[in-house]
Amino acid sequence: MRTPHALLTAAVTAAALAAAAVTPAPAAGADAAPPPGTYYVQSVVTGLNAADASGTVEQHRPRGDEDRQQWTLRPDGDGHLLENTDSPGACLGRADDRARTVSCTAGEARWQITPLGADRYALAAPGTDRRLTVAPRPADAIHPAPLSVGSGAGDLAAWYLTPADVPGGPMPPREQRTLDQVTFLTAHNAYANGVDGGFAPPFVDLFPNQSRGIQQQLADGVRGFMLDIHQTPDGAILCHNSCTLVRRPVALWVDLQRIVDFLRARPDEFVTVFLEDYVDPGVLRAELDRVQGLSEVLYRPDRTGVRENGWPTTGELAAGGHRLLIFTDHSREADRSAGLTRDTFGVMYQREWTVENHWSMGPGVGSSDWSCYSRWYDANTTIPLTRTEPGFRPLFVMNHFRDAAVASTATTDNAKLTDRARRFCQPAARKKPTYLAVDRYDLGNPTAAVDALNTYTYP
Numbered sequence: 001m002r003t004p005h006a007l008l009t010a011a012v013t014a015a016a017l018a019a020a021a022v023t024p025a026p027a028a029g030a031d032a033a034p035p036p037g038t039y040y041v042q043s044v045v046t047g048l049n050a051a052d053a054s055g056t057v058e059q060h061r062p063r064g065d066e067d068r069q070q071w072t073l074r075p076d077g078d079g080h081l082l083e084n085t086d087s088p089g090a091c092l093g094r095a096d097d098r099a100r101t102v103s104c105t106a107g108e109a110r111w112q113i114t115p116l117g118a119d120r121y122a123l124a125a126p127g128t129d130r131r132l133t134v135a136p137r138p139a140d141a142i143h144p145a146p147l148s149v150g151s152g153a154g155d156l157a158a159w160y161l162t163p164a165d166v167p168g169g170p171m172p173p174r175e176q177r178t179l180d181q182v183t184f185l186t187a188h189n190a191y192a193n194g195v196d197g198g199f200a201p202p203f204v205d206l207f208p209n210q211s212r213g214i215q216q217q218l219a220d221g222v223r224g225f226m227l228d229i230h231q232t233p234d235g236a237i238l239c240h241n242s243c244t245l246v247r248r249p250v251a252l253w254v255d256l257q258r259i260v261d262f263l264r265a266r267p268d269e270f271v272t273v274f275l276e277d278y279v280d281p282g283v284l285r286a287e288l289d290r291v292q293g294l295s296e297v298l299y300r301p302d303r304t305g306v307r308e309n310g311w312p313t314t315g316e317l318a319a320g321g322h323r324l325l326i327f328t329d330h331s332r333e334a335d336r337s338a339g340l341t342r343d344t345f346g347v348m349y350q351r352e353w354t355v356e357n358h359w360s361m362g363p364g365v366g367s368s369d370w371s372c373y374s375r376w377y378d379a380n381t382t383i384p385l386t387r388t389e390p391g392f393r394p395l396f397v398m399n400h401f402r403d404a405a406v407a408s409t410a411t412t413d414n415a416k417l418t419d420r421a422r423r424f425c426q427p428a429a430r431k432k433p434t435y436l437a438v439d440r441y442d443l444g445n446p447t448a449a450v451d452a453l454n455t456y457t458y459p
Helices: 014-021 214-219 252-265 281-289 314-320 332-338 407-415 417-429 446-453
Strands: 037-043 049-053 056-060 070-076 079-084 090-095 098-103 112-117 120-124 131-134 147-150 159-163 184-187 224-232 235-238 271-278 324-328 354-356 395-400 435-438
Touching: 049 090, 056 147, 079 112, 184 271, 184 446, 214 252, 224 252, 224 281, 224 435, 235 252, 235 281, 252 271, 252 281, 252 324, 395 417, 407 417, 407 435, 417 435, 417 446, 435 446
Parallel strands: 184 224, 184 435, 224 271, 271 324, 354 395, 395 435
Antiparallel strands: 037 049, 037 070, 037 159, 049 056, 056 098, 070 079, 079 090, 090 098, 098 147, 112 120, 120 131, 120 159, 131 147, 224 235
């Protein structure tokens, strides 16, 4: 399971954070506001949405058209109104230094919307410098939920006005699609299948996340593989939580060899591996050295100008033969202290190249939580799903699974994958999911969601 551990509290590189945190200068000639329509008012800093909470306006985890988070933008005199779609006549407004919902006829409902560049806006009380603002983050805590109105500056007073329904653009031919335009079926805990070997202690192994081995997953169209690796005297071994009492566990190099062999036989395919990584960097390097042909297919975005120029096309990747991307959830800072960083041998630090939503929708049975918010938003780390950098859009890993894999629940959840991706997670991240990660991909037809998302591009 993609569960958090202590290393997730470490920050991404200073360069990535700096690029994400800079508020651009106002764009010359830009329109003062987007066209009328239904929008989410989304914090640039947190990626959370302004929501009407019984009259108080707070930032909440994005929940699509639920939780009173959608606002209808329309011009009003020399300003604009944002009317809550669930409460006709109630607009996002102000009461002293607090953001409140007020009558749309009140002067406190009008906002002056000013472009800041890069699709970001400031919302100010007309004729003043009092802006809608996220409160600063206290020490050892996340940003407070209530929004304020004051002399805010910088990204705390910067907002995305994200359309609730974005018409997609035409999808280029397959070989002309950039990597961030494509959506891949991804198997959560792909190794926990009960076919290739053991993956958990007795009784826990009664609930495999998948029901088919890695080779069959590849044949079925799975192109993203989430793998948990633990350190044992035998190297980096695939186990859930711990390898204690696990019978016949599989070594990482064995599954990577299966993937490399597949790619060598299928030169038009691209595969991504996500490591939930509990091993020392030297152990991981030794494990990768056992995989024959790995260097021939390994893709290194850190060496090809991706952060400056964006992701390459799938045709370019195929032509270069670089078709296996490996991520670790480990911390660069922790590896520096150990004296060896994983990207020196081709394993990329995931938080530098992707965004990812929270890893669970809830318990294995019962109701689910479809809110779509960053996995890396807590008291020590703030990496919103909306993070972008000039010229570079991170890949978006969309998790769509529960704490435990129950077949009947997975069937129901997977059948709703397209709806959650389009209505909840796509606007929450302001980008289309690159990876749709599910349990029991053989149930509920999640491939239909992958096919649907691969018919259009997100602006």
